[in-house]
Amino acid sequence: MTTFLVTGANRGIGLEYCRQLQARGEQVIAVCRTASPELEALGVRIEAGVDLSRDDGPATLVERLDGLPIDGLILNAGILEATSLEDLDPESLRRQFELNALAPLRLTRALLDQLRPGSKLVLMTSRMGSIGDNSSGGSYGYRMSKVALNMAGRSLAIDLRPRGIAVAILHPGLVRTRMINFNPQGISPEQAVRGLLERIDALTLENSGSFWHANGEVLPW
Numbered sequence: 001m002t003t004f005l006v007t008g009a010n011r012g013i014g015l016e017y018c019r020q021l022q023a024r025g026e027q028v029i030a031v032c033r034t035a036s037p038e039l040e041a042l043g044v045r046i047e048a049g050v051d052l053s054r055d056d057g058p059a060t061l062v063e064r065l066d067g068l069p070i071d072g073l074i075l076n077a078g079i080l081e082a083t084s085l086e087d088l089d090p091e092s093l094r095r096q097f098e099l100n101a102l103a104p105l106r107l108t109r110a111l112l113d114q115l116r117p118g119s120k121l122v123l124m125t126s127r128m129g130s131i132g133d134n135s136s137g138g139s140y141g142y143r144m145s146k147v148a149l150n151m152a153g154r155s156l157a158i159d160l161r162p163r164g165i166a167v168a169i170l171h172p173g174l175v176r177t178r179m180i181n182f183n184p185q186g187i188s189p190e191q192a193v194r195g196l197l198e199r200i201d202a203l204t205l206e207n208s209g210s211f212w213h214a215n216g217e218v219l220p221w
Contacts, residue, residue: 002071150169
């Protein structure tokens, strides 16, 4: 049995990660600000009340884990706020950078001593963070914060290679979740996470630092 820690675990893709990982026999630690009834019903270990956008968020989680080794660290928590050029909101930009880009990097650093050779680090990003794929513009805060996360992932893949830790930078696809108002054109969280877990299972030091779609497509930077 391996231990996976999932942030943003109370709903959507994070919740589905917890469900599928538990179903295949993994030990799951679900991290969130507020637990949902759906998460509580899974019976996994829940660490609620952890706000990773706060300066004390990572330290709070590290204290609770008390040195527990982590085999899979899935950094899924994030926010999407509309920020157009006409209605640019600097505070919204900062919020999205804080949670989407800075929080994953800070939490990785905080949990570094609990990762070991063979551990896997997963950064949940978006194809909207691809410069080469941007053909529609807009969404400044979300796009910019995900580009920053992608760059952090590439650097982490280099810096963690000597420790034997591989890094995946994953786009789930368009998924029917609350974040996108359950867009009917999206795939289900179940389908998305099945593909994401296939990418994680196939992650090695040789392909560490790749930017993948859940369906296996390598995405442009």
